[in-house]
Amino acid sequence: MRIVAKEEGKVSDAVVRRLPRYYRYVRELMRNGVTRVSSAELSKRMGLTASQIRQDFNCFGGFGQQGYGYNVEELYEQLTRILGLDEQYNTIIIGAGNIGQAIANYTDFEKDGFILQALFDINPRLIGLAIRGIEIRDIDELGAFVQQHPIDIAIIATPRAKAQEVADMVVRYGIKAIWNFAPVDIVVPSDVVIENVHLSDSLYTLSYKIKELRSDPD
Amino acid sequence: MRIVAKEEGKVSDAVVRRLPRYYRYVRELMRNGVTRVSSAELSKRMGLTASQIRQDFNCFGGFGQQGYGYNVEELYEQLTRILGLDEQYNTIIIGAGNIGQAIANYTDFEKDGFILQALFDINPRLIGLAIRGIEIRDIDELGAFVQQHPIDIAIIATPRAKAQEVADMVVRYGIKAIWNFAPVDIVVPSDVVIENVHLSDSLYTLSYKIKELRSDPD
DNA sequence: TAGATTGTTAATCGATTAACAATC
C-alpha cells in the first residue's frame, strides 16, 4: 500500500509557483463537469509537458491511476489541501488607500477563505469609515486588535517608505504571514513568511518585453 | 574596443525577472547619493551571489570597470534603457471597477512614463465619470479611441469571464501589449506580449507557505 | 486481455556558482 502524501516541505520554488495555476485549471475542469483528465490533456491546455505535470504532482504523492489518468474531483481536493485552501485565514489590511481599498472590495478572496477582519490607516480622514461594513481603524489600535482577534495574514498596502516599519510592527504582534503590495523588499525573521506583489516590477517586465518585441518582431 | 551592448533578446526569463529588482536597488543607491558599487556589495544587499549579478549584467554588455566596480549613475541609466523605461507608454484601462480604479489612481506609474489616456467600462453608471480627470468611456468607443490615440498597453481589469473577449478586442485594434489583472490565462498571438498579475495565485502561494511553516517551523 | 497512462528512474538541458586571467 502506498502512502498518500510524501514528505512535503522540500518542494522547489519552481513547483510551488505552478501549483496555483494547476489549481485554477483543475477548478475550471470541475466547473465544466469534466470528471477525468490525463497529464497529456492537461499539458496541452496549460502549455507544459505531461512529464513535468506528473513530476510536479508526484512531489505530493501519487493521486493518479495508471491507464486512467486523474480524477478531476480528487485532483481538485488534493490541490486545495496542498495549497492550504481547505482552511480559513483571518486577514487585516494596513494602508487603506487605493490599493488597500481595492483589495478590501475584491470579494473573490473571501470565497477562497481569506476573511478580512479590519483595515488600519494613519490618516484621520479614513479612520472610522467602513468598506463592506469592515471598519478602518487607527493604526495605534493594531496591537490591541490583534491580541483580541487572531490574525493569520497582514496585507501591507502602505507607501514604500512605511512598509518595513509596518512589517516590523505586525511581526512584533506575532503575525506570521505578510502579503506585501509596497514596492520594496521587506525583511522578516525566518519564522515569518512573505509574498510580494510587486506591481511595478511586473510593469517594468512588460516594458522590457515591448522593447524586445519592437526590436525583434519574431 | 568593446561593443557596449551585446546581442540582446535571447536573455533568459530568469534574468529578465531579476532586472526590475536590480533597477529598484540601484535607484535606491542613487537616491542615497552612493556613486559606486561592487557586485559583492550589491550581492550582500540583495541576497544574490556576486557571480550571478555579474553574469546578469554581462548579458547586456560590460558596464563595470575592473578594480572599481560599477558607477551607480551609469548602471542606473543602463538598467533604465534595458527595461525600456527611457520611453513613454500610453495606456488604457479596461474595466473601471475596484482594481481598474485603484490602478488609475496609482500615480507612481505615471512617474515611470506610463501615461493613462482613458478608462473603459460596460457599466452605464461608471461611464462619464472621471478618475484624476481621465474619463471613463463606453467600451463601444474603444475602437474609435484607439484609432485616434496610439495606445501601447491595454490594462485588463475586467472580471474573469470577460477577460479573453476584451483581449481579443484590443488585439484586433492593434494593441501589442497587455497587462492582465483578471485571474485567467489569456491567449494572444505571438506578436503581442502579455504580463499577468495573478493576485489570487500570489495569495494561494502565501497560504502554501503558511501551511509549510506551520507543519515544519524551521 | 490489450490499451492506456501513471509513477519513477535516467538523460538532458539550462541556470547558478566558482575560479581566475584580464585590467583598471
Added chain:
DNA sequence: TAGATTGTTAATCGATTAACAATC
C-alpha cells in the same frame, strides 16, 4: 605599482524532459 574587481570560462547544481516498467 599593488590591490581590487570585473568579465568570462569552466564546474556544479538543479530542473526539465525522455523513456519505460508497473499496473489499472
